[in-house]
Amino acid sequence: MNSKQLKLLIIIFVCIGAIGALLVVQNNQSWDQGEQSIGGKVMPDFPMNDVVKVSVENKDGTVTLSKVEDTWRVADRGNYAADFAKIRELLLSVADVKVLRPMQVGESQLGRLELLTPDKGDKSGTLLSFFGENDKVLGTLLLGKQSMRKSESSSFGGGEFPDGRYLMADGDPTRIAQVSETFGSVEVEPKNWLDKAFFKVEKLKSAQVEHPDPLNNWSVSRETETGDMVLAGLEDNQELDSSRSYSLKNILSSPSFNDVAGPDATDEDLGLDTPIKASLETFDGFKYDIQVGKANAEDEYPVRLQVSADIPTERTPGEDEKEEDKSNLDKEFAEKVKTRQEKLAKEQKFQGHTFWVSKWTVDTLLKPRSDYIKKEEEEADAAGAGGAANSILPGAGLDALTNPLNLDPQ
Secondary structure (H helix, E strand, C coil): CCHHHHHHHHHHHHHHHHHHHHHHHHHHHHHHHHHHHCCCECCCCCCHHHCCEEEEEECCEEEEEEEECCEEEEHHHCCEEECHHHHHHHHHHHHHCECCEEECCCHHHCHHHCCECHHHCCCECEEEEEECHHHCEEEEEEEEEEEEEECCCHHHCCCEEEEEEEEEECCCCCCEEEECCCCCCCCCCHHHHECCCCCCCCCEEEEEEECCCHHHCEEEECCCCCCCCEECCCCCCCCECHHHHHHHHCCCCCCCCCEECCCCCCHHHHCCCCCEEEEEEECCCEEEEEEECCCCCCCEEEEEEEEEECCCCCCCCCCCCCHHHHHHHHHHHHHHHHHHHHHHHHHHHHCCCCEEEEHHHHHHHHCCHHHHECCCCCHHHHHHHHHHHHCCCCCCCCHHHHCCCCCCCC
8 A cells, every 4th residue: 555545545534534523423412402391482583462363363363362352351252251261271281381302294194193284184283373562473383183182091091182383383393392281271163262250130129020921920028038038929729839949048149151142132032132131139228120031052141130239338336335335336337338349240241241051040030920929739639539549439338349230149
C-alpha cells in the first residue's frame, strides 16, 4: 500500500467517523425531544384567561358558548346562562392536558383515530375552537377517538372502558398525541351546557289552577305550614283523596328543567296560547304565576313563570317583647329579609324564558279537579250482587242444600 492509498483510506475512516458522530448526535437530540414531549403540555401557550367564546363542533352540529357581560351564555338557546363550572373545567383541562404518548400519524391514518375535521363527515372528531376579543382565534383542539382499556375487574363485566383520547393541537398533524383525559363531558347538545339552577316553591300556602276546560279547575289552601291542604268546593258527600295530599303540599317544591325553548318557537307551537294557568302563594309572601303548554314528542311540557313577593322590610315588635331581645330579633329579621330579597332577585331571572320540563315536574298541575276527589268503592254494588246470588236464604235449612229447586221427590 503506497502513501497515496494510505491517505485515501485515512480520509475514508475520518468521513465515516464524522457521519457516525453526526448520526449519534441527531439520534440523541431526537430522543431528548421525545422525552421532553412526554409529560409536556399539549397546548403549552394556551391563553385560558383570554377566551371569551368557545365553539364545539362535530359532524352532527355545533354549539357556541359566549361570554356576555362577564357571564357565560349558550348562544344557541337565546343567550341563556351557561354552566360556568362545566366551561371552566373544560378550559382548565385544555390548558393542563399533558402528552401521554406523542404519535406520528400519516394523513391516511387520521380517520382511524377520528382525527379528521367535522366537515369530513364519518371518522371525524369534535373540534374545539377558542376565541378572544374580536373573534381572534386563540387555538383549536381536535378531539379524536377515545382510547380504550380492557377491564381487569369483574364489576365492568370484563369489557372495555375509556382511559384517554387522541388529540391534534392547532390543526398540526405533527402535534398528535394520546392523553389520559377523556373529555367525556364535551358535547354539541346545547341543553347540556345550560345552567340548570331553577326556582323552588317553598312553604306553599295556596294554589289556584285554571284549565282550558273550566270544569277541571281546582284550588287548595291550608292555614298553617304543617297543615294539610283543603280542596275548595267539596260537597257534603265528597272528600279530598288523601293519597294526593303530599303532592298538593309540595307543588313545584323541587322542579328541574331539561332544556330552554328556542326564541323562534311561537305560543301556538308550544300550546301556550291556551295554557294551564297556576297561581301559587307561599307563607313567605312569594307568588308564582305559572303557565303550562302542550307536551312535545319526548313528553316534556313548556313552562313559563312570573315571580313576585311581598317582603316587609320593617319588623313589628311583639306585645311582650323584652328590650334585651330586641337587638337579636331585629338582626334575625334583617337576615330573613335579605335572604328573601336574594331569592326573589335570583328567581326573577327565569322570567322571559320558556323551559321544557318533564311530565313528572308538572304532573300535579295537569290533573283535573276530579282526580283529587276520593272515589267511591266501585266494587260495592258488584260485591253485593254477587253475594246475594251465592247466599242461602234464611230458614232454608238442610233442604236448601240437598234440594235447591224444592222438587217433590219421586
